[in-house]
Amino acid sequence: MTDIQPFSGTLLCEANSILGEGPTYDETTGIVWWVNIKGRELHELHLKSGRKSVHALPFMASVIARIDPERQLLATDAGLYLRQTETGDLSFLSKVEDAPANRSNDGRVHPSGSLWLGTMGKGAESGAGAIYHIAQGRVTKLYGNITVPNAICFSPDGATAYFADSDVNHLMRVDLDPATGLPTGDATVLSDETGSDGVLDGSVCDADGLIWNARWGGWSVDVYKPDGSKVARHAIPTGQPSCPAFIGPDAARLLVTSAWQDMDDATRAKDVNAGRTFDLGIAVRGRFEPVYKL
Template identity: 55%
Template sequence: MTAETAVAVLHAERCHLGEGPTYDRATDTAWWFDILGKTLFEHRFASGETRRHALPMMASQLSFVDADRQLLATDAGFYLRRVADGSLEHLAPLESDPGLRSNDGRTHPAGALWIGTMSRTAERGAGAVYWFRGGELRRLFSEISIPNAICFSPDGATGYFADTMDGRLMRVPLDPATGLPLGEPVALADARGEEAGLDGAVVDADGLIWVARWGGARVSAFDPSGALKREIAVPARQASCPAFVGPNLDRMIVTSAWEGMDETTRAADPQAGMTFLLDMPMRGRDDPPVLL
């Protein structure tokens, strides 16, 4: 079921922990992080230029606020970032425990950000998944070890997420007007016992859930019933998160990482940490702005 797809290296710098890609169609620009490297990357497709922005903290997720501002989820809370000069303004706290940091997140069509937190040492059950909108923060799910695969159906009526340590992709009914749960999560797909963990994810216009498979060198597409429909190989074992890019949102970028690899393993995986561009084509969706 693994499909042959044209795969190119979008940016060859090897991120320690590449994560959190997103795309601004208005400026044809992709953004992603090296969490452990405290770096935000900006890739402008028109020129092919990739810029590095050093950060004073570990950040993992970027949401668009408007044409001038972005919201960063970080280990020090939520920050507003001005695109013009990169200046940062602390907006709100996220976790009070300094042993926790932000991880995977995505914005719901109603403008609510779901953001996961986890222990800096991946302590089991130390993290959570939160809802943030209009300055209000609510904890949705507790005792999460490594929150990932946060994404939403096109109509906003279903949310998806995973705890990578648990190995199951969860589905939960949502209020489309708020992005808040209307019921309890149930398992949609089960990857327990597989070498390839469930990492970052995004949902396309047809409702397929594209999940990066950490340790599996691929991106897997599940339909809303949990059936595996397609898999696309990427040239790095630890694929971490996908995002749709291009004027027609018909391509995908995928981040990766070399976190946890010794020198021998890194040498055997020479493109680990690079950021890739996949030509499918497909029918992607924009990441909506967050409502502050």
């Protein structure tokens, strides 16, 4: 059992998101972006000044990816949208799947510029979702029968993907073609987290290949080597941390979003930080996110 390291970080944002998710840092502007999926909000935080804005959305978005200085990609329950970063104007790009009862969930851009995106039932219906590879508008279904897709991230060289179905709670790995982000073999179980504290939620992979995973229900961010061994646990002062992101001019800090989804009033009263956004307070060897290539 890996000892848990006490929280030594800070609160970055006091907003209590129903389901904070999808954080990403734009190193060209110094802005951190994340979403409140169930609240239909896009959050914008200028890291150095602390300037904060919240943008209302007409849909549930879960993933934000930079395209160029003027545009972002949003993955939503209504498909993929382009957003003008300066004005907020939205334009429809493409569908991902023909399933109105589903929404997008976890996702991340591969170093090749392609996107891995998970979908799920809006009520987390068993096996309703999938994980897709999206490259320049072409959508390829990779894995079906997924209930809650999570933990999608990639090794620094782009040759390995990690992912999970939180309902199963197995951290998976698969070899990739680094040039495309497409699998070249079968996925295998890297770490069986059945019966452990909490379930696998969002993940990010650092410059050394370590996998940083937010542990929903576990009050922690757990760290794995590429061989699946757990090497560290860092406490988070809320029960449902949802997704990490590397932030700062050197990607040397770790932001973690969280959620109060599914908490009753008594639980929320005990977990006052639920839905808030944190800086873990430790030095990390992070990486900036790749841009999505249209």
